[in-house]
Amino acid sequence: xxxxxxxxxxxxxxxxxxxxxxxxxxxxxxxxxxxxxxxxxxxxxxxxxxxxxxxxxxxxxxxxxxxxxxxxxxxxxxxxxxxxxxxxxxxxxxxxxxxxxxxxxxxxxxxxxxxxxxxxxxxxxxxxxxxxxxxxxxxxxxxxxxxxxxxxxxxxxxxxxxxxxxxxxxxxxxxxxxxxxxxxxxxxxxxxxxxxxxxxxxxxxxxxxxxxxxxxxxxxxxxxxxxxxxxxxxxxxxxxxxxxxxxxxxxxxxxxxxxxxxxxxxxxxxxxxxxxxxxxxxxxxxxxxxxxxxxxxxxxxxxxxxxxxxxxxxxxxxxxxxxxxxxxxxxxxxxxxxxxxxxxxxxxxxxxxxxxxxxxxxxxxxx
Amino acid sequence: xxxxxxxxxxxxxxxxxxxxxxxxxxxxxxxxxxxxxxxxxxxxxxxxxxxxxxxxxxxxxxxxxxxxxxxxxxxxxxxxxxxxxxxxxxxxxxxxxxxxxxxxxxxxxxxxxxxxxxxxxxxxxxxxxxxxxxxxxxxxxxxxxxxxxxxxxxxxxxxxxxxxxxxxxxxxxxxxxxxxxxxxxxxxxxxxxxxxxxxxxxxxxxxxxxxxxxxxxxxxxxxxxxxxxxxxxxxxxxxxxxxxxxxxxxxxxxxxxxxxxxxxxxxxxxxxxxxxxxxxxxxxxxxxxxxxxxxxxxxxxxxxx
Numbered sequence: 001x002x003x004x005x006x007x008x009x010x011x012x013x014x015x016x017x018x019x020x021x022x023x024x025x026x027x028x029x030x031x032x033x034x035x036x037x038x039x040x041x042x043x044x045x046x047x048x049x050x051x052x053x054x055x056x057x058x059x060x061x062x063x064x065x066x067x068x069x070x071x072x073x074x075x076x077x078x079x080x081x082x083x084x085x086x087x088x089x090x091x092x093x094x095x096x097x098x099x100x101x102x103x104x105x106x107x108x109x110x111x112x113x114x115x116x117x118x119x120x121x122x123x124x125x126x127x128x129x130x131x132x133x134x135x136x137x138x139x140x141x142x143x144x145x146x147x148x149x150x151x152x153x154x155x156x157x158x159x160x161x162x163x164x165x166x167x168x169x170x171x172x173x174x175x176x177x178x179x180x181x182x183x184x185x186x187x188x189x190x191x192x193x194x195x196x197x198x199x200x201x202x203x204x205x206x207x208x209x210x211x212x213x214x215x216x217x218x219x220x221x222x223x224x225x226x227x228x229x230x231x232x233x234x235x236x237x238x239x240x241x242x243x244x245x246x247x248x249x250x251x252x253x254x255x256x257x258x259x260x261x262x263x264x265x266x267x268x269x270x271x272x273x274x275x276x277x278x279x280x281x282x283x284x285x286x287x288x289x290x291x292x293x294x295x296x297x298x299x300x301x302x303x304x305x306x307x308x309x310x311x312x313x314x315x316x317x318x319x320x321x322x323x324x325x326x327x328x329x330x331x332x333x334x335x336x337x338x339x340x341x342x343x344x345x346x347x348x349x350x351x352x353x354x355x356x357x358x359x360x361x362x363x364x365x366x367x
Numbered sequence: 368x369x370x371x372x373x374x375x376x377x378x379x380x381x382x383x384x385x386x387x388x389x390x391x392x393x394x395x396x397x398x399x400x401x402x403x404x405x406x407x408x409x410x411x412x413x414x415x416x417x418x419x420x421x422x423x424x425x426x427x428x429x430x431x432x433x434x435x436x437x438x439x440x441x442x443x444x445x446x447x448x449x450x451x452x453x454x455x456x457x458x459x460x461x462x463x464x465x466x467x468x469x470x471x472x473x474x475x476x477x478x479x480x481x482x483x484x485x486x487x488x489x490x491x492x493x494x495x496x497x498x499x500x501x502x503x504x505x506x507x508x509x510x511x512x513x514x515x516x517x518x519x520x521x522x523x524x525x526x527x528x529x530x531x532x533x534x535x536x537x538x539x540x541x542x543x544x545x546x547x548x549x550x551x552x553x554x555x556x557x558x559x560x561x562x563x564x565x566x567x568x569x570x571x572x573x574x575x576x577x578x579x580x581x582x583x584x585x586x587x588x589x590x591x592x593x594x595x596x597x598x599x600x601x602x603x604x605x606x607x608x609x610x611x612x613x614x615x616x617x618x619x620x621x622x623x624x625x626x627x628x629x630x631x632x633x634x635x636x637x638x639x640x641x642x643x644x645x646x647x648x649x650x651x652x653x654x655x656x657x658x659x660x661x662x663x664x665x666x667x668x669x670x671x672x
Contacts, residue, residue: 020424055424062480069630313451
């Protein structure tokens with residue numbers, strides 16, 4: 001069964017027939033899945049916003065206002081970033097949210113953003129890091145283990161935070177951890193980058209690579225709090241780029257070249273299965289090359305059908321917690337070899353039990 | 368139906384099932400709780416509020432539940448949940464109702480960006496509203512509680528909702544949060560007011576909630592035009608001094624006290640400008656509640672002349 005929020009995003013005209021009780025559920029699911037603003041954007045675009053009952057409409061308006069503000073803040077933050085990095089002659093590639101916003105992609109409409117992710121060549125990473133420090137960004141992880149965890153095993157340096165603005169930036173040198181089971185052809189990734197018009201020194205990934213990165217990110221993720229939102233991102237990228245010439249032809253060969261055919265397979269499978277994303281038949285057939293063995297395929301179907309839903313009580317069915325747990329374990333399993341994993345998780349568990357803090361005013365929340 | 372139409376047992380049942388839909392105009396809140404005293408406090412504080420049918424739309428689903436675990440057998444604690452997700456640290460069970468109040472404030476402040484939401488008390492008289500912003504300790508809740516016992520209508524003691532489309536202030540008319548010494552000050556000032564039992568050792572000290580006047584609750588859906596912004600400044604032993612406050616200074620203060628000023632961007636800037644532009648701005652230094660209320664009444668009658 002499809003959740004109300006997914007159904008509503010797929011066909012906004014359904015909204016006009018909802019009862020109060022259904023609106024109540026829709027707003028809750030949308031809020032939890034971080035999809036409320038996207039829904040608000042869609043109904044505003046279609047001119048339906050004024051036909052929505054007063055109470056739920058205000059929640060849509062509120063969510064959209066928040067996201068528009070984040071969008072604006074993101075543009076400003078990129079300006080600040082560029083000012084800090086423009087003279088060092090390094091190609092700075094914006095990833096994910098920052099890329100969607102700066103490249104004016106429809107995927108950014110009604111999409112909430114917080115951190116900026118950038119990709120820079122590995123040889124330039126210390127230069128970028130020191131330049132960011134000179135411009136007010138600071139690393140937060142000071143202990144030796146965290147430093148080693150990031151620098152030796154991961155694909156990024158520890159997240160940095162700006163001292164006055166409080167904004168975060170993640171600096172990556174590739175798109176999968178160094179220790180991961182799948183290896184990405186990073187040099188090939190850099191060959192395909194596209195300059196961002198009007199911003200000298202800033203780049204985004206090519207459409208095909210952007211989609212592959214989005215898929216790789218979602219299907220390596222262990223905590224799928226925003227799983228459905230990320231699936232809608234993929235859906236939007238497929239629909240948008242799918243109309244440009246050559247996209248579908250380049251997609252599969254490029255996935256092979258970068259070593260990302262498996263995540264592409266999952267993206268195609270779950271986008272078509274859950275969101276009915278229009279993908280050409282021949283692409284679906286070829287992408288099956290990335291299919292895991294039958295047993296694994298069945299397990300993945302079981303898990304993602306449950307995990308790519310809002311983390312709301314109304315979307316929980318039998319097996320949801322198990323599915324989420326298995327995907328969490330899987331994400332670690334494919335992120336690093338077993339001995340490292342064992343060490344890392346043990347340490348994480350021990351640390352959590354000793355550093356639990358009760359004085360934070362709010363536990364994590366939806367906003 | 369009104370809350371006062373239910374027996375306490377009926378309220379306990381509704382709360383247990385999570386079927387209590389409380390109409391806090393302009394919001395509807397669905398409350399679930401298994402805390403023994405919750406029904407009592409709700410019937411005491413929200414007596415004049417209406418409930419809504421279970422199939423209605425609720426803006427916020429909240430629950431306050433007992434924590435499980437051995438530790439809680441000795442010292443029971445309760446926790447606030449927003450739509451099934453824990454949103455605050457657990458607190459002693461005696462603070463459950465206060466936690467519900469703080470939790471509701473947070474729900475509104477974090478999700479209602481169709482308003483400019485200001486941390487301020489609002490009272491109204493003759494269709495004209497006085498906004499009382501101020502840091503904690505400046506005495507805005509005490510002053511607000513005093514005013515509403517002397518003919519002013521309560522909109523809110525904590526959250527002013529400024530509707531940027533029609534420039535009206537709203538406030539839900541919910542219970543007034545009194546802290547420490549002000550609990551006894553108000554008890555002496557207005558012995559007929561209904562209060563919850565004081566709860567000590569909260570993060571804000573000793574806290575008691577005061578039932579909002581019935582007239583205010585009945586008018587809760589009526590907005591009020593902003594007319595005055597008065598910055599309360601309690602100063603022991605001081606004569607009452609009502610002094611005009613610069614508009615620029617007041618603007619900065621309101622912007623700082625607005626929870627979502629930054630979210631509104633240029634629109635928020637215009638809205639604060641609008642609010643300040645429509646108001647006479649004052650700073651009131653006082654030590655006695657009676658003096659302060661007299662000063663407010665003079666403001667009100669001065670404007671009628």
